Amino acid sequence: MCSKKLTFLSLSVLLVFSFNLFSQVTLPKILGHNMVLQQQKEVPVWGTASAGEKISVSFAGQTKTTVADKSGKWSVKLRSMKASFTPREMTIKGTNIIVLKNILVGEVWLCSGQSNMEYAMRKYSKFQTAVKGNRPPEDDLNTANNPNIRIFLDRRKYMEPSPEHLGWDAAMGRPLVDFSAVGYYFAKDLYAKLHVPIGMISAAVPGSRIEPWIQASKMDVAPVMKNGKTLDKLSADDGGSGKFYDTMIQPLIPFALKGMLWYQGESNCFLNENIRYAYKLKTLIESWRTDWNDKKMPFYFVQIAPYNYSASKDRPLSNENLPEFWEAQRLALHLKNTNTIAITDLVDSIADLHPGYKWEVGRRLSLVAANKAYGQKNVVCSGPTYQKMKVVNNTIEVSFSNTGSGLASRNGKPLSWFSIAGADGKFVSAKAEIIDNKVIVSAPEVPHPVSVRFGWNEAAQSNFINKEGLPAVPFRSDNPWDKLF
Missing domain, CATH: 3.40.50.1110 (SGNH hydrolase)
Structure with a gap:
């Protein structure tokens, strides 16, 4: 008889503990102490609680309130804020109270x-x-x-x-x-x-x-x-x-x-x-x-x-x-x-x-x-990127975007990993020279070039850069997918 009472008591304690745990306001792991909140955007704060439980969220002079839905989910959105180095606290109140500390606002x-x-x-x-x-x-x-x-x-x-x-x-x-x-x-x-x-x-x-x-x-x-x-x-x-x-x-x-x-x-x-x-x-x-x-x-x-x-x-x-x-x-x-x-x-x-x-x-x-x-347009952020090509006599003239302050060779040697092909589609290694911020590509074996490729090999580590030191992007002028995507 005593054993049955203890079992019943243990079960009651477990049920009470489980109820209290469920009824607590609970947050996702991403919401916590020391976090950074995104500036200049609405900031969602969300979690779970008991169905119908009233929840309030306070931060940086704002207080938002809501009620947990039938499934126990709730969310609010804080108004957008400016970046701030001031550590502040966020308080989430429901049946229980959670205080998240040392929060900044930035990116x-x-x-x-x-x-x-x-x-x-x-x-x-x-x-x-x-x-x-x-x-x-x-x-x-x-x-x-x-x-x-x-x-x-x-x-x-x-x-x-x-x-x-x-x-x-x-x-x-x-x-x-x-x-x-x-x-x-x-x-x-x-x-x-x-x-x-x-x-x-x-x-x-x-x-x-x-x-x-x-x-x-x-x-x-x-x-x-x-x-x-x-x-x-x-x-x-x-x-x-x-x-x-x-x-x-x-x-x-x-x-x-x-x-x-x-x-x-x-x-x-x-x-x-x-x-x-x-x-x-x-x-x-x-x-x-x-x-x-x-x-x-x-x-x-x-x-x-x-x-x-x-x-x-x-x-x-x-x-x-x-x-x-x-x-x-x-x-x-x-x-x-x-x-x-x-x-x-x-x-x-x-x-x-x-x-x-x-x-x-x-x-x-x-x-x-x-x-x-962030609109810092003076920051060069890419190496030379293929723009277009033009056949000029027995050469191909290649134009690039993202040239920065000019095209260059990283080591001062002739540009590497360029190749060209004629109508037969057989690519051969080619000479490539920087002239007037364009690259002129040619090969004696291809008197009538049609296509050009750069860096078209898994081992390609070319010396072709812009003067900011960023590497040129591998490309092939005969890309079969670009117009189909």
Whole structure:
């Protein structure tokens, strides 16, 4: 009899505890101490509580109230605010009270992708052995000391809502060790340009294809190209559609962001994808923008680095599969407010899938953000980009955009990795000279040139740059996809 009473009592205590836990106001993990809120946008604050529970949110002189719906969900939107270095508290009141401390207002970016975006600051020693370019002047892993740069590491098994609010971290000390190096250096350089608090959210998984980052329902489509040809449904590629979206991206929505950074593609390139990847990237960009209710949100991505994909033993690949993938990535530039950076010069060995120049990748992304998202038009943010070609006698005259203060050779030697072909389509290595800020390409074997290519090889690391030091973007004038996407 005594045992039955104890069992009943234990069950009663458990039910009371469960009821109290459910009735508590609960926040998503992205809302926490030390966070940065996006300036000059409405700021959503949301969570769960008991159905019908009255909730109030107070921050920076504002108080917003609402009532949890039948499913226990609630949300409010704070009015847009100016950037502020003043640490402030946010108070969320319901049955319980949550106080989030040390909150700043500034610029917030989400960085996502696979291993090269996940590539953590703990690998700093590899940065120091890099042989090209200027290494960071100081060891940021040990000397970083800017409390106005805040970081949030989105972990796969961490994002479920709970009563705990551990929050964000300042980008220094132990928390920085595991954070994305690209994300940190982007923030560091952007801070130097804008002088406002910067918040970075890193959601990246090594080895991930693009499909897991897209909501599964958005993949069940068969893209129609401009020539009327219909591709197979994107979901047919069986890449685990949606699993990282569901666990890492969806829990962030609708946290206010300025923009998104994407560094992914190696896993899809190994599968010899081109036009299908272009449509997947388009789907990801458009669906994430829809999720955040911002059709114009900046989305900047990295063209993956040179690598010897053709050495893969799993499937037959040629040394042109990577350039075709670069081409597919760049098709996303047909979408507004997208941009990309080339990193063909940031590789010491094409046998290394994870080159260590992450500080420069972050810096180049910050150049794009400064120019495109923040209107600093004096900032040159891209290397020479193919614009058009013209056959002149036995040469091809190539014009470029993004020439900065002029075209140049990085080492003063003749430009490398140009090739031309005649009507037979057989490309041969060509001489390339800079004349009047254009490149004149020719080869004795091709007296009647028709097409020109640059950097069209997985090993191509050309010396062709603009005078700002940014590398020219690989291209082929006979691109078969551009008018069909």
